[in-house]
Amino acid sequence: MYGIIGSAVVLGAISVWAIKKFRVKSIEDQEIVLPPKNKSYARYILGGSIFGLGWALAGACPGPMYILLGTGVFSMLIVIAAAMLGTFAYGLLRDKLPH
Amino acid sequence: MDSILQPWPWYVSGPLITLVMVFLLYFGKTFGMSSNLRTLCSIGGAGKYSDFFKFDWKAQRWNLTVVLGAIIGGFIAVTFLSDGSVMDLNPETVKDLKELGFENAGTSLLPGEIYDWNNALSLKGLAILIVAGFLVGFGTRYAGGCTSGHAITGLSNLQLPSLIAVIGFFVGGLIMTHFLIPLIFTA
Numbered sequence A: 001m002y003g004i005i006g007s008a009v010v011l012g013a014i015s016v017w018a019i020k021k022f023r024v025k026s027i028e029d030q031e032i033v034l035p036p037k038n039k040s041y042a043r044y045i046l047g048g049s050i051f052g053l054g055w056a057l058a059g060a061c062p063g064p065m066y067i068l069l070g071t072g073v074f075s076m077l078i079v080i081a082a083a084m085l086g087t088f089a090y091g092l093l094r095d096k097l098p099h
Numbered sequence B: 001m002d003s004i005l006q007p008w009p010w011y012v013s014g015p016l017i018t019l020v021m022v023f024l025l026y027f028g029k030t031f032g033m034s035s036n037l038r039t040l041c042s043i044g045g046a047g048k049y050s051d052f053f054k055f056d057w058k059a060q061r062w063n064l065t066v067v068l069g070a071i072i073g074g075f076i077a078v079t080f081l082s083d084g085s086v087m088d089l090n091p092e093t094v095k096d097l098k099e100l101g102f103e104n105a106g107t108s109l110l111p112g113e114i115y116d117w118n119n120a121l122s123l124k125g126l127a128i129l130i131v132a133g134f135l136v137g138f139g140t141r142y143a144g145g146c147t148s149g150h151a152i153t154g155l156s157n158l159q160l161p162s163l164i165a166v167i168g169f170f171v172g173g174l175i176m177t178h179f180l181i182p183l184i185f186t187a
Helices: A002-021 A042-058 A062-070 A076-096 B010-026 B035-043 B057-080 B091-099 B123-143 B147-156 B160-186
Strands: none
Touching: A002 B010, A002 B147, A042 A076, A042 B123, A042 B160, A062 A076, A062 B057, A062 B123, A062 B147, A076 B035, A076 B123, B010 B147, B035 B057, B035 B123, B123 B160, B147 B160
């Protein structure tokens, strides 16, 4: 598991570095820009930890949820629906949460 | 040829994840699966309740196509690229999971004790799936990304906020695994 994410990130960092260094253009001939993340701490550590709790309990993060659905685990639809509900709840509470 | 039917080694699957990110960047997009949850909310009319969902979701249709691809990919992987071999799970982990009542640890992609329909529709099972999904959906949007957006794309772009978020992912994950799951599944 650490090998998978580790190799993905190391290769990813080299790729992103190369894309910036050589100013690689996208297929639409635009410069490739990765949107920088907002600078803050609260939302990342709080939101990240909440995500982590669900990630470990469900055994899936948002990408694999769909992949596992494709493997025939249809009860994953319950998790996906609940995840939409969670995102909706965040949208409602966003102004009241520390960011 | 046989090796393609076995679980692929990390030095194949990891770089393939990078390839997905690079492809999406090359096509002028970014790799972030959880954004789809917001898009789905907007399609469902959530813009009536919060400005957070008032955005041009039609411009995000490409990302829903990625979802479709992920579903098809999962189907192809289990139908054509798998001989049903056991995944290489740490024997210690398998032992720990068996103690909690998960009999098939390592032999199925997800525990039947949670995801089989008769368990998923029991009161406890349903509560677990709903709470888990809710936390994922809430947390990922609060943190501004999930494993693909922060751990892969953000870390590759050397973003400090993504590192903080990923640390949060593991803080939450470890708390759930070591403290909460034993409570939930022995009760």
